[in-house]
Amino acid sequence: MSDQNDNSWLQNELERQLAPVRAPDSLWGRIEAAAFNSRRRKTNPAQAGPQAGWILWPAVAVLLLSASGDLLWELGKARASLAPLTEQDLEAVADSASCDFKSADPAQIERWVKAKTNVDVSLSCGLPGNAHPVGARLIRKRGAVIAAIAYRDGSDSATLLLSDKHSLFRWNRDYVIAWSGSKEPGSKENPAACNHCHLDARSQL
Amino acid sequence: MVLEETDNQLIEGCRRGEPSSFRELFERYKDRVYSIALRYSGDPETAQDISQDTFVKLFAAIGGFRGDSSFESWLYRLVVNSCFDHKRKTRRFLPLLAGVFDLLRAPGASALDQVMRAEMSGRVRTAVDGLPPEQRMVIVLRYTQGLSYEEIGAAMGCSAGTVASRLNRVHKLLGRRLTHLAGGSNRV
Numbered sequence: 001m002s003d004q005n006d007n008s009w010l011q012n013e014l015e016r017q018l019a020p021v022r023a024p025d026s027l028w029g030r031i032e033a034a035a036f037n038s039r040r041r042k043t044n045p046a047q048a049g050p051q052a053g054w055i056l057w058p059a060v061a062v063l064l065l066s067a068s069g070d071l072l073w074e075l076g077k078a079r080a081s082l083a084p085l086t087e088q089d090l091e092a093v094a095d096s097a098s099c100d101f102k103s104a105d106p107a108q109i110e111r112w113v114k115a116k117t118n119v120d121v122s123l124s125c126g127l128p129g130n131a132h133p134v135g136a137r138l139i140r141k142r143g144a145v146i147a148a149i150a151y152r153d154g155s156d157s158a159t160l161l162l163s164d165k166h167s168l169f170r171w172n173r174d175y176v177i178a179w180s181g182s183k184e185p186g187s188k189e190n191p192a193a194c195n196h197c198h199l200d201a202r203s204q205l
Numbered sequence: 206m207v208l209e210e211t212d213n214q215l216i217e218g219c220r221r222g223e224p225s226s227f228r229e230l231f232e233r234y235k236d237r238v239y240s241i242a243l244r245y246s247g248d249p250e251t252a253q254d255i256s257q258d259t260f261v262k263l264f265a266a267i268g269g270f271r272g273d274s275s276f277e278s279w280l281y282r283l284v285v286n287s288c289f290d291h292k293r294k295t296r297r298f299l300p301l302l303a304g305v306f307d308l309l310r311a312p313g314a315s316a317l318d319q320v321m322r323a324e325m326s327g328r329v330r331t332a333v334d335g336l337p338p339e340q341r342m343v344i345v346l347r348y349t350q351g352l353s354y355e356e357i358g359a360a361m362g363c364s365a366g367t368v369a370s371r372l373n374r375v376h377k378l379l380g381r382r383l384t385h386l387a388g389g390s391n392r393v
Contacts, residue, residue: 010376010379010380011376013326014379017348018344019349020236020240020350021243023239023256027253031260034257
């Protein structure tokens with residue numbers, strides 16, 4: 001009882017200090033917004049907030065790593081199949097005399113390439129000047145089958161290399177093309193191979 | 206267990222998803238919820254956060270309220286849990302300053318008394334803020350809402366005896382900390 005009397009001033013003070021107050025008018029708006037967001041998260045799991053995001057991130061990271069690994073593997077294989085050709089075989093394939101299949105008819109060469117490599121290539125669009133195909137041969141390198149199509153343009157020669165199995169971007173291209181000739185591919189004197197690619201196969205490059 | 210008819214009707218309306226029932230229930234209890242939150246946290250912004258959490262939980266869970274306890278008791282339990290869940294922010298001093306200005310404007314007291322009283326209010330508030338969460342909540346429920354020991358026990362999940370014991374301990378603690386202010390209080 002004595003304690004109560006001694007503390008009466010304290011209790012009075014606590015009653016005064018801790019008296020109830022009116023809630024601000026803005027409170028209902030906050031609650032409506034929070035309830036709306038809560039319902040939206042329940043109906044749309046994609047907006048389930050940061051926690052769901054953290055759950056999804058590892059899956060995304062695994063997919064990205066997998067995709068990048070696949071791309072590196074494809075790049076490595078494509079380089080392995082085509083790069084050695086530029087050093088060892090291009091001299092040989094540029095010689096039309098070494099063709100496995102000799103023909104100046106683009107349609108025949110198309111069918112031959114299709115039969116040997118399953119690559120659909122269009123050579124029948126016509127080439128500027130005197131450029132014309134003279135034949136084709138197959139090259140096998142590290143499991144890849146590459147078609148080499150030889151061209152003549154006057155005294156110059158050019159070779160178009162096609163591969164279907166180890167292209168850099170096989171999901172949107174049927175083949176890749178490399179070039180070898182007696183002159184630089186962009187030179188005005190020998191535009192045959194360049195013109196073939198850029199006129200005919202542009203959509204696939 | 207006795208529910209007021211009007212509360213029952215509002216709860217049924219909420220279960221049916223009627224917006225007007227949600228709003229009416231909010232209007233009926235918003236001041237109590239906000240008062241507890243403000244007196245517990247000491248910060249208006251935090252108090253709004255706690256009140257918001259409380260009502261969102263209430264509206265989400267009201268379908269499962271079976272009336273085993275009173276609605277008020279259930280609501281107080283939600284507020285108490287929201288307060289305990291909420292991280293405490295740095296207390297703002299605007300309410301305290303506003304109190305000082307009110308006192309200085311009050312007629313019938315000398316300037317010295319007013320300043321002394323303002324000083325004491327600040328000390329009491331600081332002392333309450335420094336209490337552990339459960340002791341602070343006991344004080345808040347007792348003095349903000351005037352709840353009985355049994356009601357406080359129901360809200361906090363403990364017995365009335367435990368509430369009485371905590372309250373007694375808090376009174377003694379605050380009394381010791383603030384005893385030097387008692388003289389000043391008596392002068393006012």
